[in-house]
Amino acid sequence: MIGKILGDALKTTGDTLRTTGDIADSVLNAGGNFLDRARDFRRRGKKKIKGKVILMRSNVLDFTEFHSTILDNVAELLGSGIEMNLVSATEVDRHSNDPRGKIGTKAVVERWLTSAPPVFAGESVFQVNFEWEDDFGYPGAFYIRNGHTSEFFLKSLTLEDVPGYGRVHFDCNSWVYPKRRYRKDRIFFVNQSWLPSETPEPLRKYREEELLNLRGDGRGERKEWDRIYDYDVYNDIADPDAGDKLVRPILGGPEYPYPRRGRTGRPRTRRDPNSERRLQSVIGLNIYVPRDENFGHLKMGDFLGYALKALSASIKPGLQTVFDTTPGEFDNYKELYNLYEGGFPIPQNLFTLLSDSLTAPLLKEVLRIDGDRFLRFAVPDVIKDDKSAWRTDAEFAREMIAGVNPILICRLEHFPPLSKLDPKRYGNQNSTITEEQIKDGLEGLSVHEAMKENKLYILDHHDALMPYLRKINSTSTKTYATRTLLFLKDDGTLKPLAIELSLPHPQGEQLGAISKLYFPVEKSNVEGSIWQLAKAYVAVNDAGYHQLISHWLNTHAVLEPFVIATHRQLSALHPIHKLLAPHYKDTMFINAFARQTLINADGLLEATHFQSKFAMELSSYIYREWNFLEQALPADLLKRGVAIKDPSSPHGLKLLIEDYPYAVDGLEIWSTIKNWVTDYCSIYYKDDTAVQNDIELQSWWKEVVEKGHADKKHEAWWPKMQSLNELIESCTIIIWIGSALHAAVNFGQYPYGGFVPNRPTVSRRFMPEVGSKEYKELESCPEKAFLRTINSQLQCLLGMSLIEILSRHASDEVYLGKRGSLEWTCDKDALEAFDDFGQEVNEVEERIMERNRNIKFKNRTGQANVPYTMLLPSSTEGITGKGIPNSISI
Missing domain, CATH: 3.10.450.60 (Nuclear Transport Factor 2; Chain: A,)
Known part of the structure; x- marks a missing residue:
């Protein structure tokens, strides 16, 4: 089993060795490339403009990439390198009737062989010299062909001193595979934004063709190098070929409505032709999503390390007798505290496994082995200051407005x-x-x-x-x-x-x-224990609803159709694409991983939450009530009756629970996002007519409604996308869901739920009846009775591992108010508006911290002394209980 895990890990984190066909390609192209270089030599007297290419190539220390590095160098020697052609945005070829922009002379990325690859995955800078023609005009795009045998991540191309235009920048941020993987050369556009009707005529066909490429034809199984965004139903969470126990309904359609997910096109199962065959990988990180939606090198490393811990389920059954003489149960809270205060002695049967040099490093990571102890977790915030505050009625109630599910x-x-x-x-x-x-x-x-x-x-x-x-x-x-x-x-x-x-x-x-x-009941008697159990049943309901609905359905699942539609219908040149793209980062990949390992039949969610095998079916039932417009925070607060309209207040609302930390902080974040979206959209759309006449925007919204959320396409509440206000509100909701809403319901999971009695996810027996043996146990051993009612040891350990992963920030996270690239656009008005947005986010953060220091706000910390920081915008790496990433990335 361990060998299989390691094999799958290597297979999914690295890329398979390339075939000799790649070398053959290079040899066949070599003669032509040498002739091209000879022509280049004759043209050296012509005017050149310099370009700087920033890319990330194969890591020389990655075993699976080492051979590719050698093959790439061979390709360079044979003349098959990385080639580029500029495309004019203002001039067409005068010798043809093609309305598309003129294509410049081929240029080659230089000094590949003399520039050593980085020891660690990082950026490399190369030079490219383009031959310049005086009548070329403004370079609005470029073609690139990768003549190597391995892919690379192209970050940017910058042209210096373009005659008449000065510096021109292309913000690329995309994986480029060898040219034989593509039917058409890759094209990248300048970091300028144009509405479709305002696009320079020579670029329009290129813009339209790129969108067609991204849509695909809806056929075939997708491969890692494909750049196809398409829809499918949730027909991949069951495994009917493995038996009746793993059969689940297909979600998406009249009977079980659901948002759509990214299509992979995998073969169908033998038993059910409507179900997609599941991957057999234990880790499941090689499921198809367009490569640009996959985790980057840094985050993949972070995620793998912690995701492996959740696989402890593979060996847990053999450890159930480790803790005491009662298999699978905790007898008192002290045994739980041991998980944080020192773990447990390593049992004898583990020493044999640890002696295997191949599996030992993985086991130490999975089981948190430190010296002669194992299974030691970080102390959750809710018991860090006071181990008993979680039991109080005050903390029980406070977490409904300042906990992990305050909505x-x-x-x-x-x-x-x-x-x-x-x-x-x-x-x-x-x-x-x-x-x-x-x-x-x-x-x-x-x-x-x-x-x-x-x-x-x-x-x-x-x-x-x-x-x-x-x-x-x-x-x-x-x-x-x-x-x-x-x-x-x-x-x-x-x-x-x-x-x-x-x-x-x-x-x-x-x-x-x-x-x-x-x-x-305040007394410490059996009636008090009964009341504690009643609160536990509420917590079980809330924890299950939170994970399945507040978290998974209402952020992860509902947003994926917007990600797909944006790439299919809005060009990279479109201002709304540039606005929304940062808020989609990693979402398709983490959702694909969830379908493979978390929400699948017999997956971690079913194993650790009370809904069991009916979890996803139940989420379909609740999706029937989902309303896009009600995802706006003000609309949500009004619907729940916790606020009333008040035009005189800064946010147009008056909170009826004035000290409601989620709502108070959330309204400030919401308003800040909406101000930014309003300023940005107003740069490009001067009136409602401009919105109505934007053909890409209208196609995007039509597809979101009719394909992405197809089971709700007849709902009357969908915005019609006929006004600037509708566009602003819709984009604000999308950004809110992908950033602040997800942060509010995600990053507090371990701080509050890492101590399972505070937020149990399972109840295994009903309230004891007077006179029963369970009632007598409650009278004599209340802690034991309580722990027998909630999660078992195995469920507890699996659940803690799961939420520890979900609560963790990666090292490459980008937070609200910031961008991964400083040159995401060259539009000065947009850059100034974004700077204002970043400053406003910083000011909100300062006000949140000030409120947390104000002792008059009793709900901000509570008896457990856990400050409300879920909507504090910035964070560091790890489990911090704060930070608003731009996107749903974990």
């Missing part, structure tokens, strides 16, 4: 709480809570008065889960659909009033729900 709490608008489920199908699903039961917690108010003063709130998972709860509880899960009622105190904090745990009626769902109510 669900709603103001209570009806009492008792009502269900929106169809009563003809599900019977009476309304809450059974009465005023008499909660009046002691209302601080002298009646329910009517408390609602009128906006003091009653609810965390409601009932309707989202009840339709699937019978199925879910048919597995090893034993849980409830929950409602939690809360009261807003005068000091701005929340306190729980009641928890309602509901199950489907045992005689049929049409008979409604069977509900039980639980109320806060």
Whole structure:
């Protein structure tokens, strides 16, 4: 098994050795190239303009690339190097009827052989000299042909002193494969932005042809060098050929609506011709996405190191008896604390594996082996300062507005709480809570008065889960659909009033729900333990909903269609492409990895969350209610009733929970993003007519709606994309989802959920009944009973490994307000607007830190003393609980 893991790792992180056919290509081309160079020698007297090429080539220390480096050098000796031709944006060939821009004389990238490849993956600078013709005009694009046997990452081309134009820059940032991999030479455009109607006539055909190349023809299996963006349904998460246990519904279509994902075109399974065959790689990093959507060298290294840890599932079954005499269980919190404070002694059966020099390094990484101890995790923030604060009602409530899932709490608008489920199908699903039961917690108010003063709130998972709860509880899960009622105190904090745990009626769902109510208990007796269990069932609901819906569905999955449509319909020359591209970085790849390893049948999500094999099916059910416009933060806050419109306020809203850290910080980030988008779009679109007449923009939006989110294309709420305001709002929502929303629900996972009792993801038995042996266990050993109810040891360790990966920033992350390239455009107005955006982001960060220092805001740190930093824009590498990357990149 370990050998297979290592083999797969090498296969996916490196690139396979090239065939001798590549050398043959070089030999066949050598004669022509020598003739070309001879002509170059005769033309040396002509005027030249210098160009600087920055690229990243094969790493000489990478075993799989070492041979390619040798072959590339052979190709250079044979005259098959890297060739370029400039393309004019202003002049056409006078000797032909082709309306396309004039193509200049071929130039060759120089000094490849005399420039040693970097020892580590890094940039190399080369020179290229272009022959200049006085009537060539403005170089608006260039062709490039890679005559080598291996690909390279082309960062940029810069021309110095172009006659009449000065410095001209091409911001490329793309992988270029050997020319035999392409039907048409690669083309790159200048870092200028033009709307389609404003594009210089000689460049228009080139612009249109490049988009056609990126769309492909929808046929065949995609290979790593392909640059094809296309759509498919989620037919790759099941594995029907492996048996009934791994059969899952195909998501995407009338029965199971879902956003579309990137098409790979892999062969279909034998058992189900509608399902795509899964990769057999253990790690699964070689799944197709267009190469430019793949992780870069630095991030691939970071990610592999931590992703391997999650594969501990491969050897965990043999370790279940390591901890104590009770296989697969924690008996008390101390055993959990040992995971952070020192790990566990290495068992004898591991020493044999560790003696294998091949597998030992990998095992040490997977099992966190340090000396004679293993399985040691970093201390999560929630228990770093106080090991018991997580148990308090105050922290339980605070995390609903300042934790890892602060986007669900709603103001209570009806009492008792009502269900929106169809009563003809599900019977009476309304809450059974009465005023008499909660009046002691209302601080002298009646329910009517408390609602009128906006003091009653609810965390409601009932309707989202009840339709699937019978199925879910048919597995090893034993849980409830929950409602939690809360009261807003005068000091701005929340306190729980009641928890309602509901199950489907045992005689049929049409008979409604069977509900039980639980109320806060301060005593350390069995009633107090019962209340702790009730809170745990709420946390299980919330953790499962968070991971599957708030995180996966509402950020990762819904954004992928926008990534695909942007590359298919908006040229790299289009200003909206340049605006949105940084917010798509790595998203397609991390989603592809998730389909292979995390959300797949019997994957890590199913193994560690209560929804089990119904997880993705449940997310399809909830996607039915997804509304693009409601993803805007102001619209979301208004919908949940936690804010009201207030034209006099800076954001047009008044928060009803004034100390609501996610909403307070989020509104500042939202406004900053919208200001930037408004300034940027206004540079290129002077009125609504310009939006309406932009053929690429209209095709882009039509495809997003009709193909990317095809199952929701008939919804009336989609913007029509007929006005500048609609464009600004739509782009703001896209950037918000890809940056701040994802950050808010992702990077706090380990700080809050790394201590599993605070956010358990599984419940394995129901609330104990009085007189049962489980109830007696709760009376005598409350910690043991609690831990027997939530995640098992294996689920705990897998879940912690998973969220440790997901909570980590990579070393090459680019954060909100910054760009990976300083020369992403040459438009001065756009650059100035972006500088203003960066400055505004910095100012928001300073205000967030100031609020966290202000002791009057009690919800910003809470009893666990964990400051709310999820929307703090900047961060360093690692698990920091802060930072807003530009994109969904992990």
